[in-house]
Amino acid sequence: MFTSALLRRVETSLSPKFRKSFSLQERPVAACMPSGVQQVEFPRGTLAEIYGPASSGKTGLVYAALARATRVADYCALVDAGDSFDPVSGRDAGIDLNQLLWVRCANNAEHALKAADLVLQAGGFAMVVLDLAGVPASEARRISLTSWFRLRHAAEKCNAAFVVVEEERNAGSCSTLQVETKQAERCFEGALLHGLRADAVQGPRIRSATPYSALQRFGI
Amino acid sequence: MYACLYAEGNLALLVECARYFSPRYEEYSADAVLVDLRGAGLLFGSWAEIADAMQRRIGVAANIALAGDPDSAFFLARSRKGITLIHPGEEAEALASVPLRLLPCSSETAAVLHAWGFSTFGELAALPAAGIAARLGAEGTALLRLVRGENNRQLRTVETPRSFRDDIELESPVALLEPLLFLLGRLLNELCAALMRSALSTDEVRLALTLENAPTHSCVLRLPIPLCDPMVLLKLLQLELGERPPAAAILKISLELEPAPPRKTQHNLFVAAGPEPQVLEVTLAKLRHLLGADCVGAPHLLNTHRPDAFSMQHFPGNAAAPQNPFPAQPALALRRYRPPKLAQVTKHQERPAQVRSGALRAKVIAAAGPWRTSGDWWNTLAWNRDEWDVALANGVLYRLYEEVGSQRWFVEGVYD
Numbered sequence: 184m185f186t187s188a189l190l191r192r193v194e195t196s197l198s199p200k201f202r203k204s205f206s207l208q209e210r211p212v213a214a215c216m217p218s219g220v221q222q223v224e225f226p227r228g229t230l231a232e233i234y235g236p237a238s239s240g241k242t243g244l245v246y247a248a249l250a251r252a253t254r255v256a257d258y259c260a261l262v263d264a265g266d267s268f269d270p271v272s273g274r275d276a277g278i279d280l281n282q283l284l285w286v287r288c289a290n291n292a293e294h295a296l297k298a299a300d301l302v303l304q305a306g307g308f309a310m311v312v313l314d315l316a317g318v319p320a321s322e323a324r325r326i327s328l329t330s331w332f333r334l335r336h337a338a339e340k341c342n343a344a345f346v347v348v349e350e351e352r353n354a355g356s357c358s359t360l361q362v363e364t365k366q367a368e369r370c371f372e373g374a375l376l377h378g379l380r381a382d383a384v385q386g387p388r389i390r391s392a393t394p395y396s397a398l399q400r401f402g403i
Numbered sequence: 404m405y406a407c408l409y410a411e412g413n414l415a416l417l418v419e420c421a422r423y424f425s426p427r428y429e430e431y432s433a434d435a436v437l438v439d440l441r442g443a444g445l446l447f448g449s450w451a452e453i454a455d456a457m458q459r460r461i462g463v464a465a466n467i468a469l470a471g472d473p474d475s476a477f478f479l480a481r482s483r484k485g486i487t488l489i490h491p492g493e494e495a496e497a498l499a500s501v502p503l504r505l506l507p508c509s510s511e512t513a514a515v516l517h518a519w520g521f522s523t524f525g526e527l528a529a530l531p532a533a534g535i536a537a538r539l540g541a542e543g544t545a546l547l548r549l550v551r552g553e554n555n556r557q558l559r560t561v562e563t564p565r566s567f568r569d570d571i572e573l574e575s576p577v578a579l580l581e582p583l584l585f586l587l588g589r590l591l592n593e594l595c596a597a598l599m600r601s602a603l604s605t606d607e608v609r610l611a612l613t614l615e616n617a618p619t620h621s622c623v624l625r626l627p628i629p630l631c632d633p634m635v636l637l638k639l640l641q642l643e644l645g646e647r648p649p650a651a652a653i654l655k656i657s658l659e660l661e662p663a664p665p666r667k668t669q670h671n672l673f674v675a676a677g678p679e680p681q682v683l684e685v686t687l688a689k690l691r692h693l694l695g696a697d698c699v700g701a702p703h704l705l706n707t708h709r710p711d712a713f714s715m716q717h718f719p720g721n722a723a724a725p726q727n728p729f730p731a732q733p734a735l736a737l738r739r740y741r742p743p744k745l746a747q748v749t750k751h752q753e754r755p756a757q758v759r760s761g762a763l764r765a766k767v768i769a770a771a772g773p774w775r776t777s778g779d780w781w782n783t784l785a786w787n788r789d790e791w792d793v794a795l796a797n798g799v800l801y802r803l804y805e806e807v808g809s810q811r812w813f814v815e816g817v818y819d
Contacts, residue, residue, distance in 0.1 A: 219733050238800045240733070242819035247733035258677045258719065267738040269816065270702040270713045276734045280702050281720035286690055287698040298690055305686040307678025316819070317738065369769065369794050376771040376792035378735045379800065379818070 216310055216344045219247035223362060223383050225310070225344040230335040232347045232354055235364035237316075240381030243276070244364065245312055245348050250277030252344075257309035260284040260302045264295035265317015284308070292322040296330055303337035303345065311338070315349040323353050331357035360385070404450060404491070405558075406438040407431070407476035408457065410465035420460045424453065429473070429558040435480065437473045439558050454486045470494055475552040478524070481505050494552020499525025501550075508546055512539055524550035565601065567594050568659040576615050576652030583653060584641055590658045591633035591640075598662060604629035607661035608636055617651035627717055628680050629663040635681045642688045677719070687718060708778050709786060710815070711739060735818055737802060743813035748803065755793055755803060760814050765795035777807070792818070 215224035225231045225248055235241045250273075252259050259282060261268055266287045270280060286302065288295040292315060299313045313334075315323045331354040338345035347354060352361060363384045370377040406424075408417045417436040421428035424447065427439035440453065447453045454467050461467075468479035471491030475498060479487045482501045489497045501524045503516060515538075521527050527535075528550040535543040548554040569590050577583050587610075598605060608624040622643055630636065666680070678686070690699040701720030705712040746760035755767045772791035779785045787807040794800050800818035805811070 236798075237738075237817050238798060238819055240819065242736040242738055243733040246736050265738075266741050267816070268702075269711070269737045269739045270704050272734070272736040273702070274704060276736060280704070283701055284718045285700065285702050285715070286694065288694060289698070294693060297693060301686050301689055301693075305678050305682050307683065366798060369800065371769045371771055371794070374771050376735075376794075376800065376818075 216248055217251050218244055219251060220244060220383060223385060225346050226359060227309070227344045228339045228342045229359035230331070230338055230345045230347065230354060230357055231360035231362070232349065232352055232358040233362040233364065234349045234352050235381075236350060236366075238379065239364040239366045240379060240383070241348055241362075241364040242314075242316070244362075244381075244383065245314075245346060246273055246276035246278060248344075248346070249273070249283065249310060249312065250279075252310045253279035253282040256282065258282055258284065258307060259310040260286065260308045260312070262286045262288065262295050262299045262302060262311065262313045263317070264288045264292050264313070264315050265290055267314070267317040290318055292318045292326065296326060296334070299334060299345075300337060303334060303341055303343060306341035306343075308341070308343050310344045310346065313345070313347045315347060315353075320350055323349055323351075326353060328355055328357065331355065335359075404440045404444075404469055404471065405473040405476045406440050406454070406457065406467060406469045407435055407473070407480040408438065408461065408465055408467055409435045409477075409480040410461065410463055413461070413463055413465070416461050416463065417465070420457055423460060424457065427558055427560045429560055431473075431477060435477060437477060437558055439473075439560075440469070450488055451486075454488060458486060470497070470552070472552060472555050473558055474549055474554045474556070478505055478549075495528060495550075498550060498552050499523060499528065503527065506546060506549065509542060512542055512546070515539065565662060566659070567597055567605070567662055568657070569594055570658075571656045573654055573656070576654055578652040580641070580644060580648070583644070583656070584637065586656055587640055587658065588633065588637050590656065591636050594658065594660050595631050595633040595636070598631050598660060601662070602665065603662040604631040604665040605636075605660040606630075606663040608640065609659045609661070610640065611657040612649050612653045613655035613657075614649055614651040615654055617649075620649040620653075622647065626684065628684070629666050630681060630684070631665065632681050635685055638685050639688050642692045646692055683718075708776065709784060710776070711741075737816045738819050739816040740814060743804075743815045746803065746812045746814050748805070748812040755791055758793065758795060758801070758803065758812075758814070763795075763814075765797050765799075767793045768796055769794040773805075775807075790815075 214227045216227065217224050223244065233241045233245060249259050249261070254277060261283060263285060266289050268285060273283070274280060284302070286298045288298060295313060295315065299311065302308060302311055334345060335357045365382045366379055367382050368380040370379060408420060410417060411434045414430065414433055418430065421436045421438045424443055425438050425440055429437040431437050443453060444450070447456060450469050454469055457467050458465065466480040466484055468476045468483065468487040470476040470479060470489040471494055475489070475494040478498055478501050479489065482505060503522050503524065506524070516527065528547065532544065532547055535547050571586055571590065606626045606629045610622050612620040614620055624639055624643060687699055697715055700715035701718040703714050703716045703720060705714060744760045746758055748755045749757040754770050757766050770791050770793045773789035775789050777787035788804045789807060790802060790804045792800065792802055802815040802818065804813055804815055
């Protein structure tokens with residue numbers, strides 16, 4: 184009782200001078216970049232991972248998000264570690280290629296990290312995609328947690344949606360959002376490949392007010 | 404006070420003389436130059452002394468006339484030989500005897516004046532202004548001002564191109580980048596300050612380094628937008644010199660900035676602001692230094708059906724890109740292999756049955772194709788191939804193609 188009275192006395196005397204320390208700080212809800220698939224959105228100022236094996240639809244999903252961003256005149260950057268971006272696929276996905284900075288890293292994950300850091304430090308990009316799916320998984324695993332933290336901090340500072348595309352999760356606790364894609368069905372009709380259906384499983388968002396959802400099936 | 408220098412066929416001499424006395428001059432015709440002498444009296448003495456000095460400087464026989472307005476000076480120089488000096492306010496009296504044939508007017512007006520029997524400026528100047536305006540209109544009013552010496556106009560001056568250039572001769576050769584950057588920073592600070600005083604920026608930086616026992620090392624930086632920040636320009640020069648260093652020690656540095664109007668931007672409430680131009684330029688230069696000039700930029704699709712045909716343009720791009728209709732859902736994307744991977748494909752009933760390429764070995768469980776594509780047969784970029792979209796037993800979708808001529812198979816990429 185004496186302790187609680189003392190605590191109340193301390194709060195009463197100090198709270199007028201140090202309001203912030205005695206009030207609850209609410210983190211504002213981050214704006215999100217839509218991807219074209221319902222409930223799969225990439226929050227700005229955070230690091231998000233989208234991962235899955237080859238032909239699971241992760242690249243189509245990211246290109247759709249880039250398309251929506253560039254169509255509203257936002258600048259976006261694609262740091263292509265494996266030099267695998269196809270401009271025709273990007274155009275067909277709706278990306279405005281004039282608004283896209285394409286950085287080709289010739290299968291060098293270290294250069295890709297440096298390039299991503301430079302682009303995030305420059306600021307002004309609504310979305311920065313680091314595509315590690317083209318490099319061997321062993322190289323991607325060697326990226327240290329310190330590097331991921333540094334990149335996430337840079338994304339927070341410049342309020343960009345930093346999306347990492349890879350075949351398996353590597354950023355650990357540094358990523359705020361994880362989306363796993365899996366191939367559900369291939370669509371062959373006669374002599375034509377129409378596309379494929381994929382599942383996007385969205386992991387829990389850390390420190391976010393919006394609830395997470397489980398399975399989203401989408402077609403590409 | 405204005406001067407007219409008149410000498411047939413000697414325009415260059417007249418211009419050189421005019422520049423000596425004043426920065427404001429007008430090349431009135433092929434034989435005459437008008438000079439604004441306001442303020443020249445403080446430097447060169449009285450008007451008579453100035454006229455004498457001009458005559459001596461020209462060197463050839465020329466008519467020189469000084470008057471209170473430029474057109475009066477011209478008419479006097481055309482009609483009188485030698486030096487003519489008219490004080491301001493006395494132009495009308497001096498112009499009275501100038502022949503009317505020197506008056507610049509339309510042929511109709513000249514015919515009217517001839518019909519009236521006029522032959523000198525003074526005869527026309529004596530007429531009332533209202534009557535001239537009623538009979539000859541606006542042209543008549545303008546002519547009346549000319550013949551009365553009342554046409555006070557500004558000269559159409561020739562802008563001397565300004566040069567923003569500085570040189571440093573070194574007492575001892577410099578072989579390291581750091582001291583060179585220190586000197587370049589000093590030069591850039593001074594030149595950028597000079598640009599800012601003239602309300603200008605620069606869009607081209609030219610650096611020439613005189614080397615010891617080696618040819619001069621030159622580099623030119625062309626900027627996509629005009630800049631005037633010495634730190635940004637120094638950083639760009641540093642990256643350029645780091646990539647292409649001079650071959651020997653440096654004896655002399657010459658730096659020139661090409662002046663350009665500064666960039667004006669109108670921000671828009673409804674358009675997202677992009678990266679700061681200066682910061683973006685330095686970032687792009689750093690990326691090019693790290694990865695190579697062809698690896699950074701905005702992709703631009705070439706106007707051809709040739710596979711993987713694109714060029715890298717400066718970011719942000721400005722190519723006219725047709726806006727395709729927005730797809731309703733994410734589109735199937737191809738992740739390319741650059742270069743395409745050589746493969747061995749076993750066929751069954753003319754369709755791919757098994758694929759081997761590097762570590763990949765799998766059966767084909769579904770295949771779509773073949774799709775024949777060819778082109779550019781008239782040059783070295785010719786292609787002729789059959790494309791297949793295949794699903795392998797490992798679940799991955801690939802695009803394969805077979806070169807029709809050589810029958811070699813390649814894996815072009817994976818669908819994702």
